[in-house]
Amino acid sequence: MLYFLIFAVAWSSAQRADIPPVKDGVMELKMVHIVWRHGDRSPTKTFKADLFQEDAWTFGGGGWGQLSPMGMFQHLTLGKKLRNRYVNDVNSTYNFLPSVYDQKTMYVRSTGINRTLISATSNMLGMYGQDGYGSAAGTDFPDAQGWPRGFVPIPIHTVDYDSDHIGNMDSDCPRREWLWNLAQQSEEVKNWRNSAAVSSTIDELTSYVNETWSLEDFWIVPDALFIEQIYYNASLRANNTWFSDDFYNRIVAVNDQIYMFQYGIFNNTVTMQNMNIGLELLKVRSGPLMNDMIDRINTKSDCTYSKIATGCDWINGLKYFVYSAHDETVYAVLVALGIERFAIIPHGYPLYSAAVSVEYWRNTTDNNNYFKLVYHKQSGDGFEVMTSEIEGCSGDYCSMDVLEQIARKLKPDQPIDKWCLITESSSSYSVSISFLMFVATTLNYLFM
Ligand SMILES: *[C@@H]1O[C@H](CO)[C@@H](O)[C@H](O)[C@H]1NC(C)=O
Ligand SMILES: *[C@@H]1O[C@H](CO)[C@@H](O)[C@H](O)[C@H]1NC(C)=O
Ligand SMILES: *[C@@H]1O[C@H](CO)[C@@H](O)[C@H](O)[C@H]1NC(C)=O
Ligand SMILES: *[C@@H]1O[C@H](CO)[C@@H](O)[C@H](O)[C@H]1NC(C)=O
Ligand SMILES: *[C@@H]1O[C@H](CO)[C@@H](O)[C@H](O)[C@H]1NC(C)=O
Ligand SMILES: *[C@@H]1O[C@H](CO)[C@@H](O)[C@H](O)[C@H]1NC(C)=O
Numbered sequence: 001m002l003y004f005l006i007f008a009v010a011w012s013s014a015q016r017a018d019i020p021p022v023k024d025g026v027m028e029l030k031m032v033h034i035v036w037r038h039g040d041r042s043p044t045k046t047f048k049a050d051l052f053q054e055d056a057w058t059f060g061g062g063g064w065g066q067l068s069p070m071g072m073f074q075h076l077t078l079g080k081k082l083r084n085r086y087v088n089d090v091n092s093t094y095n096f097l098p099s100v101y102d103q104k105t106m107y108v109r110s111t112g113i114n115r116t117l118i119s120a121t122s123n124m125l126g127m128y129g130q131d132g133y134g135s136a137a138g139t140d141f142p143d144a145q146g147w148p149r150g151f152v153p154i155p156i157h158t159v160d161y162d163s164d165h166i167g168n169m170d171s172d173c174p175r176r177e178w179l180w181n182l183a184q185q186s187e188e189v190k191n192w193r194n195s196a197a198v199s200s201t202i203d204e205l206t207s208y209v210n211e212t213w214s215l216e217d218f219w220i221v222p223d224a225l226f227i228e229q230i231y232y233n234a235s236l237r238a239n240n241t242w243f244s245d246d247f248y249n250r251i252v253a254v255n256d257q258i259y260m261f262q263y264g265i266f267n268n269t270v271t272m273q274n275m276n277i278g279l280e281l282l283k284v285r286s287g288p289l290m291n292d293m294i295d296r297i298n299t300k301s302d303c304t305y306s307k308i309a310t311g312c313d314w315i316n317g318l319k320y321f322v323y324s325a326h327d328e329t330v331y332a333v334l335v336a337l338g339i340e341r342f343a344i345i346p347h348g349y350p351l352y353s354a355a356v357s358v359e360y361w362r363n364t365t366d367n368n369n370y371f372k373l374v375y376h377k378q379s380g381d382g383f384e385v386m387t388s389e390i391e392g393c394s395g396d397y398c399s400m401d402v403l404e405q406i407a408r409k410l411k412p413d414q415p416i417d418k419w420c421l422i423t424e425s426s427s428s429y430s431v432s433i434s435f436l437m438f439v440a441t442t443l444n445y446l447f448m
Pocket of ligand 5: 188
């Protein structure tokens, strides 16, 4: 009996570990990073005169910014699709991950708020938590009444929201705000803001809702109206006589442009205080995430192909790394790669459960690393390979050097928690650093 148990345990762990490598010709899939937006939610805030205030939202625990059952379902669906792409199963494109959850193979990191955490839970329910996926009662979940058959809980890790510069583009980062204030003084942003079409749209909104808007808060109105059209379409239109599809589309277009500016996308290079403002904005928004990803890919590669002896245990097993996050996080990746125009067509922001997957592949002939970029535009869509849209790439696979160069260019000059505190240009910054060092040396000398 004991022998049988040992045999059974050995067999099941061997079965989990010994998935043959996934090949596409000479290409071998090594690791996947995926960044997704949460699903459908309630507004996170709204204008003061709105009929639909916090008590209008009762789902997902109730109140502002909560994931709705529709949002949960969107991630359940995406999780099932990801299973079809990556998990060892009859329908799978790549039998890459084990059919039953194996803690060594994956890590899920969510931003620290309810809707992204619950989106991750819902997604994992689709990927690993269904009856019939091969998990075993008594091993993978309790064989007990009251426990849903096949439901395997997956750990969702998180970090403090306000200091999460990787997943949360609204983290506490004075440098990002300082750069944004500079950007707003640029000719390009001022000319756009003062153009007749834009200023009349903003003025109209102010008169309708009796509130004035800064550019960075402007999103609140189109976002709330987007959601109210899903949940309260008829009474929204009946009560707010100013609401029209045309007006809504105009404020959405204004908002899209604000987002582009905030991510440093200008028609002309904006130079202020000797800085390329567009580049500096991207360094605080996309830099930490892109570098987090490429560092992990490089570690995986080094641990697999260079003879690195220590510190490789975790990464050797790791195959799937998730960032459960926000539209802005998905956007940060797309902008870094120069393909934000595909976020949604014709333009705009990543929709609910939009997901971008960065697949790390190894060419076993030339022994170089490649990546494939795959985009899930919105719930209901499939996965689209977008690699060839990236500058410097052609075909479905692109040299990892391209991704590495992008990440390096966007790498903050210092660890991001320090970099976020620097609100002066790098030239005056180095002046003040040398000055401080001079003071320190002098003091040191005086007190010696
Ligand atoms: C998350 O849920 C808790 C408890 O329901 C609530 O107090 C909190 O405000 C929510 N936070 C966010 C960021 O959604
Ligand atoms: C507009 O807002 C101001 C300040 O909040 C308030 O005093 C005023 O009554 C509002 N007017 C209308 C028409 O709602
Ligand atoms: C809201 O109603 C309008 C007008 O009836 C319709 O055109 C639109 O498709 C509806 N929107 C949603 C999200 O249901
Ligand atoms: C909004 O309009 C609906 C009609 O669709 C009406 O029943 C409702 O009472 C109105 N709500 C308010 C707060 O005026
Ligand atoms: C950028 O250039 C395009 C093409 O000329 C133009 O349509 C758009 O309005 C410009 N955007 C801004 C913000 O000036
Ligand atoms: C893999 O490397 C071989 C040898 O250099 C090359 O011919 C082939 O095009 C590479 N395959 C891909 C998909 O990059």
